[in-house]
Amino acid sequence: MPNPDATCPAHAPKDHPKLPTPKIGVLLANLGTPDGTDYWSMRRYLNEFLSDQRVIDYPKWKWQPLLQLIILSKRPFTSGAAYKSIWNEELDESPLATITKAQVAKVAEAMEALHGAEVVVDYCMRYGNPSTESKVRALVEQGCEKILFFPLYPQYAGATTATANDQFFRALMKEKWQPASRTVPPYFAQESYIDALAASVENAYAAMEEKPDILVCSYHGVPKRYLMEGDPYHCQCQKTTRLLKERLGWGDDAITTTFQSRFGPEEWLKPYTVEEVARLAESGKKKIAVIAPAFSADCIETLEEINEEIRESFEEAGGESFTYIPCLNDDDAHIAALVEAIQTNLAGWI
Incomplete structure (x- = not known):
């Protein structure tokens, strides 16, 4: 995807690829959501989630046959029914997706007020869409030479914060020009x-x-x-x-x-x-x-x-x-706390 603000570096030869204006990316990450409540959407989502060894750390030879042959033949129906009972029918998405988008919009507005166009705010999901890899790629394409990765879990757990970070690091491994990166630590005591x-x-x-x-x-x-x-x-x-x-x-x-x-x-x-x-x-x-x-x-x-x-x-x-x-969701006091955590962890970068 071409970047409209990309230019050729000064003193570079004419055939040098154009580079976008350097920016800093802030990538908020939540757990994830199925794309729909139907059997196959639920199965894809549950398969990705329950195959994560940070979540279920049993040996693959023991766990995968049980998961693929028994659990994933039944659980998509019950989980789909549970999701259907809370689904945002108007936007055809889960409440988690709706709320995360609202949070990110408010965080982006606050960061723009503080730093203008220098900071780009986006979000990803550990499981399902939008994937961490796709969003890291999008930030790099926009010129983000530094990325602050923010798992939206107040308390640290291997099955939440760590696996989100794992996926972020895996995405970085695929970048030819890898941006500098930081991760936001747990903020429960903030x-x-x-x-x-x-x-x-x-x-x-x-x-x-x-x-x-x-x-x-x-x-x-x-x-x-x-x-x-x-x-x-x-x-x-x-x-x-x-x-x-x-x-x-x-x-x-x-x-x-x-x-x-x-x-x-x-x-x-x-x-x-x-x-x-x-x-x-x-x-x-x-x-x-x-x-x-x-x-x-x-x-x-x-x-x-x-x-x-x-x-x-x-x-x-x-x-x-x-x-x-209810959870804090996109409450203004919650957004202010998230922005404070971001500002603290951007120290020295901006």
């Missing part, structure tokens, strides 16, 4: 992020007639084995809850940490959200609120799993009031 999270809770509570008995911070789970092997995710989730509690000025009994989305036979990080909300209801906490601090945007795990499956578990155990507090 004060502006905690402030945005706390404000979302305060606003939600202010709109309720009766305050919840407890706030459940539900994080996406990982096998407990990953923690024992050195993954810091569990510790960073616990610290996120603690920082949020301190910012809100609450006591220990007003907030708790749980983990959702368990998959497979292994023991995962506990307590499991779906079980813990039932226990809370049975113990007399009939009014709860749930927030998902590990997700930067609402997606299948929040809109379908929390708002349907986990809500149902709570209500069946005698719970009376269940409130889901």
Whole structure:
């Protein structure tokens, strides 16, 4: 794709290829989304996701036959139905895609106000489209000699941040002129992020007639084995809850940490959200609120799993009031926190 601002370098011979004006790229990355809710769209997406050894680290000879012959023959139907229940029919895309686009538009607007055309902001998905490779290529074609890669996960996990970085590095391997690169580290302890999270809770509570008995911070789970092997995710989730509690000025009994989305036979990080909300209801906490601090945007795990499956578990155990507090999404305070993280990590480049 020709670049309209490309020019031949000064003092270069006439046949030298034209080069675009040097820029800095900021590439935001989220998990991904299927292209549709039909069987084959879901199968392609799930195959890419579940074949990632950062996500499922069993030996390929053991895992792939099970995945290809059993799991991918059935799961696309159930996952497709779950996605269909939350699908953005107007734009024919998942809510994650819609929200990520809105986030990127606001981040791009803020960066343009700060740096003009010198910084180019775009986004990619680890699984599905737009792919990381295609977006790295597009940034290079626009003249980005430096790229800041920003996985949109507040807490680090091998199955999220690391695999997103892996894909970014793989894309760089294919570039003839490889741009300088940096990755944004976890930002769960960044004060502006905690402030945005706390404000979302305060606003939600202010709109309720009766305050919840407890706030459940539900994080996406990982096998407990990953923690024992050195993954810091569990510790960073616990610290996120603690920082949020301190910012809100609450006591220990007003907030708790749980983990959702368990998959497979292994023991995962506990307590499991779906079980813990039932226990809370049975113990007399009939009014709860749930927030998902590990997700930067609402997606299948929040809109379908929390708002349907986990809500149902709570209500069946005698719970009376269940409130889901949405992710920060494209809230202005969240965008400001993301821009702050970007600015910090662009230091020395701009």
